[in-house]
Amino acid sequence: LEKAHGGTLYLSEVGALPPAAQQALLRTLVESKFNRVGGAVGVPIDVRVISSSSQNIATIIESGGFRSDLFHRLSIVPLQLSPLKERREDIPPLVDMFIEQVCKLHNLRSLTIGPDAVAVLQAQDWPGNARQLRNSIERLLILVKDQTPPDGVITAALLPSDIGEVLPTVGDSDSSAHLMSLPLRDAREVFERQYLLAQIERFGGNISKTAEFVGMERSALHRKIKSLGL
Incomplete structure (x- = not known):
């Protein structure tokens, strides 16, 4: 805390703080000062606190594992980051x-x-x-x-x-053998379906990103997806 005076203190996985540490942190945030270990005089600090957690803090509060008053002190500007x-x-x-x-x-x-x-x-x-x-x-x-x-x-x-092992594929050896038995037009359709499925999965279903990567207009890709029954 003292080293962070005038700057920013980042608390990672704040939901894992033990009860005593939660109480001490809350007191520090409320009073803008803290006591050194073994000290009796409060040390004033000016610190911006950023905290994060990969757990659902609301659930931890309900189970009694995290103080709701500390949570509200910390979550002045909450940010939800998608996976x-x-x-x-x-x-x-x-x-x-x-x-x-x-x-x-x-x-x-x-x-x-x-x-x-x-x-x-x-x-x-x-x-x-x-x-x-x-x-x-x-x-x-x-x-x-x-x-x-x-x-x-x-x-x-x-x-x-x-x-x-998670490399997007366009078929295994069996499907490759199957492709060899098909006319060119049918084989191309099978390949296009597997290829586009792999690319769409790669870009998390984002058609614009997929279209940009495969070199197609977004509208053309939509038509291709529809024609292939994807």
Whole structure:
């Protein structure tokens, strides 16, 4: 608190604070001062507090695990952040930022990620959101530091198997054999259906983003989706 005087204090996972810490924090927010450990004189502070939680605080309050008065003190300007799987367009810039951070942290040579690898990452649901994505990027960079090609581009083939398994596909070997038995027109329709389904899933159902990536006008993509019965 004292170090944050005149600045910002960020409290991550505030819902996990024990009762005694909640009471002390509430008193500090109300009085704008705190007592050092073992001290008897209040130390005035001017701090902006930002807190976050991956849990539903309202539910914790109902169960008696979090003080409602502290919650109302903290939630003056509440912000609800959607899960990462609902904003997959944020994944590429997040990946670029995490790569830069991790390379500096571990003194690794500068690397970039290829579009095929980005597609795999965008196909993930990321239940742990940005934190899970960052951890995966850090693990990836440590594992592939001696395998990356001279151009420093990480391709989908270099991704760990637990990530690569969710690569959008357009069919397995059986469906490929089936395609070979079809006339060109029918085979093209099967491929287009599977390809567009994979891309729509990749972009979280966002038709505009999908159209931009596949190189079609939005209206044309809508017509194609309708004609394929998607």
